[in-house]
Amino acid sequence: MNQPDNYRFQVDLSGMINILSNHLYSSPKVFLRELLQNAVDAVTARKVLEPDFKGRVHIELAGTGSGATLMIEDNGIGLTKEEVHQFLAMIGQSSKRGKDLIMGETSFIGRFGIGLLSCFMISDEIVMLTQSAQGGPSLEWKGKPDGTYSIRELATELSPGTKVYLRCKPDCEIYYEPQNVEKWIYDYGALLPHPITLRTGQFEKVVNPASPEWIAQPELARGYRNEVLQFGERLLGERFRDFIPLQTSSGRTGGIAYVLPQAVNLHAKKKHRVYLKQMLVSDKAENILPDWAFFVKGVIWSDELQPTASREHFYENDRLEEVRAELGESIRGELIRMAEYDPDRLRHMIRLHALSMKALAVADENFYRMIHRWLPFESTYGRRELGELLEDNQNIYFTLTLDEYRQITHVASAQSLLVVNGGYIYDAELMESLPAINPEIRTERLLPEDVSLAFTDITAEERMKYFELTRLADAALRRFRCRIQLKRFKPAELPALFTLSKESSELRSLEVAEEVSPDALSSVLNSLGSILKLEGAYSTLYMNLDNPVVTRTFMPANSRIFVNTVEMLYVHALMLGQYPLNKQEMDVMNQGVLRLIQAGLAADTHRGDEDQP
Incomplete structure (x- = not known):
């Protein structure tokens, strides 16, 4: 061989x-x-x-x-x-x-x-x-x-x-x-x-000054505040006002997490400066700190991580995962320490980086318990810290989505009902878990139909009086799969309130997507929409008889422009609830405005003819 x-x-x-x-x-x-x-x-x-x-x-x-x-x-x-x-x-x-x-x-x-x-x-x-x-x-x-x-x-x-x-x-x-x-x-x-x-x-x-003692012992950095801040400014090119010392239990990885002086995008890449055995490996390391720590920029030194061949990144392995978790624990521990000994400092940090704090609170019940009073939420009482909202309220309602909040905010505000907008990331989760950290507080999800239960029904006589016009209004909005209900509610300045059931919300989303989709996808969306239509996916337009515009609309003398007015009130309610208008609704708005202008001009002309000698 x-x-x-x-x-x-x-x-x-x-x-x-x-x-x-x-x-x-x-x-x-x-x-x-x-x-x-x-x-x-x-x-x-x-x-x-x-x-x-x-x-x-x-x-x-x-x-x-x-x-x-x-x-x-x-x-x-x-x-x-x-x-x-x-x-x-x-x-x-x-x-x-x-x-x-x-x-x-x-x-x-x-x-x-x-x-x-x-x-x-x-x-x-x-x-x-x-x-x-x-x-x-x-x-x-x-x-x-x-x-x-x-x-x-x-x-x-x-x-x-x-x-x-x-x-x-x-x-x-x-x-x-x-x-x-x-x-x-x-x-x-x-x-x-x-x-x-x-x-x-x-x-x-x-070129390189002697390393200060807090490099070897990051916990000492608190006693060298100005020096540490100047160090961060020179290395990172940004002026900072606060920082958090970092160190793993082994002492082989440490650093300084500089608190960013401005709010940052949740999805922005987080780039940290990392030194391996005292030599810079990367000034764009993205995987050295937990994802929720996007409110800090780190200067980190280690002698235990494994670099890639370029020595500009680290291998994603078990050791890196352990180091990342321990550095995250350092940040969490410092925030808890602030809550106990320096609450004003923590309050300032939370106001600036509320989203990061909420992300951490969702993952850590103990941390949530420590800082919950300073977390800000959008509510019918305005944007307030949770502690302010709890001063006079032990019962808090919240919505699950932004659409739900938009549907009920005007009515709930008029009735002094405290409702938190849970449509933003983490907010609904935090509202749901709030009783777990404070048993004296009750939270409950509020649906648009729950608010409608607080409306005052019209009398039997009014129901008979407006029966034909209500039927005519229903017919006018049938093509939008919307039904009319006459009610009385606060505030009187609000003429109409548009609400969606779960099925009608899904149908509306499908119809909006269908309008901008290619033909093949549009056909699929249309089929899904047909199923929802068979299931009775109707929305509701509550019209407020305490509102003078609605009252005048339902007067027989105005029947000539009644349908046009109802359609315009429908579009107005959509816009007030910040719903995107589909093509059909845009046409209604454009044509309705022209018709109202024409009707006004015709009335002026008629009045002018009567004034002639």
């Missing part, structure tokens, strides 16, 4: 660089992060050999524009000639793996051994000078994007550590501008424990 021929994969380095720049990394500026990571990892490795060793990182910018050169130097462990071949010539091999001098992989930031390749995105050549702290010759390594590299031993012995030189690639001048380099160094390395010095033709400075 013939033995199979074995071959080795060939790697197209230029193709790899294209993948890095266009697919793996979000921006070429990550080359600076990769260089910083390599430098810090080298310092970390040397500290294993020399526990009292003090690491440092130095960056220099020389020249401008297309002639600019960047140099980054560390005084870390350096590389031997064997290690240069092993770690710089093999794609995917990492110097952070499998070495005896490394106590554990968690001591290091980089994991994938491709970081140095990112430099080819902004330079056509990488020059590295290195001296191993374990001895051996000083070396010069030069790499090119075509996959070739050279190594030579230097006659002069360098100090232990590594220097990397990059020369500006055409159209990459932006990545060598001093102000950009300074900003990116701070962004990536603000929490690094080693000083990073930047020297340019104009200045020399330490």
